[in-house]
Amino acid sequence: MRNYVVRSIAALAAVLVFSTVTIAQAAQQSGEVKADMNSRPFDAHDFSGVWNPAPRMQPKGEVHPLDLGGHPDPLPPFSPAGQAKYLANKKFIDAGDVLDCDPFGTAKNFFTPRPFENIQARDRLLQHFEYYDNWREIWTDGRDFPGDLEPDFMGFSIGKWEGDTFVVESRLYNGKQFLTWQGFPLSESMHQTERWQRVDHDTLKIVFTFDDPKMYAKPWTITYFYKLADWKLDAHPCTISELKRYDDNISHRDNLPGRDYKPQN
Numbered sequence: 001m002r003n004y005v006v007r008s009i010a011a012l013a014a015v016l017v018f019s020t021v022t023i024a025q026a027a028q029q030s031g032e033v034k035a036d037m038n039s040r041p042f043d044a045h046d047f048s049g050v051w052n053p054a055p056r057m058q059p060k061g062e063v064h065p066l067d068l069g070g071h072p073d074p075l076p077p078f079s080p081a082g083q084a085k086y087l088a089n090k091k092f093i094d095a096g097d098v099l100d101c102d103p104f105g106t107a108k109n110f111f112t113p114r115p116f117e118n119i120q121a122r123d124r125l126l127q128h129f130e131y132y133d134n135w136r137e138i139w140t141d142g143r144d145f146p147g148d149l150e151p152d153f154m155g156f157s158i159g160k161w162e163g164d165t166f167v168v169e170s171r172l173y174n175g176k177q178f179l180t181w182q183g184f185p186l187s188e189s190m191h192q193t194e195r196w197q198r199v200d201h202d203t204l205k206i207v208f209t210f211d212d213p214k215m216y217a218k219p220w221t222i223t224y225f226y227k228l229a230d231w232k233l234d235a236h237p238c239t240i241s242e243l244k245r246y247d248d249n250i251s252h253r254d255n256l257p258g259r260d261y262k263p264q265n
Helices: 002-038 080-094 106-110 240-251
Strands: 049-053 116-120 124-129 135-139 156-162 165-171 191-200 203-211 220-229
Antiparallel strands (some): 049 220, 116 124, 156 165, 203 220
16 A cells, blocks of 8 residues: 555656656747747837737836826826916826817827727828728938928827837827827817837837927827737728717716807816
8 A cells, every 4th residue: 555655656757757848848938939939030120910018128217197086197298388288188087088070190009908900101291090991101311391381180200210210290280189098188289290210120110209399398208019920900990970879879978068069167
């Protein structure tokens, strides 16, 4: 009986050792596969494809563009006018927000938890954002900002290369959109700079700098990452009919403000 118990214990120990080794080998192989995927050759000047936001990769201590409360991240350095505008926007959002079909603007599109596709052409880089089916042009043919263009929701963007970094500058915003989901404001004086870097085959890093002296006391930055995704966009265009249906069926039903919202003074 004693020998049987000893043999059973030895067999169990052998199984445990084998299982531990197998798990360790599997973990090592998984890590090697991931490392191999990220070490695949790529063109640092090629941003084509579908990219999905990876918000958990953002460095700690920065303003988080998806923080909707309960997160200890800091706020941007508002100017007095920017602080007042932010509080008004926050009250507006807390009241239920008002749905509309206005474009999100470039920053809010980047920080929406939906993918976007880059399409590189001869004289520009085209961006197609899945949510609201928004499009953006980044001109790469050496042109400057036009002097006769009306400000727009998406602004006007030009890009140039500095080594392996693609530097994008955007101006001519109309100031009617939010910078992020929290309601951070922007004005027509906003100058947005993006520094794009493809750090490996599957990872795109963009450092955003927001310089808007009307809304912020000084320029400030957000570092955001995106992962290459193997899928096609499922575009969600905003139409007036769908907006009205949602507003009638949802917004009024839960007593939140809808299309008939009138701000209180």
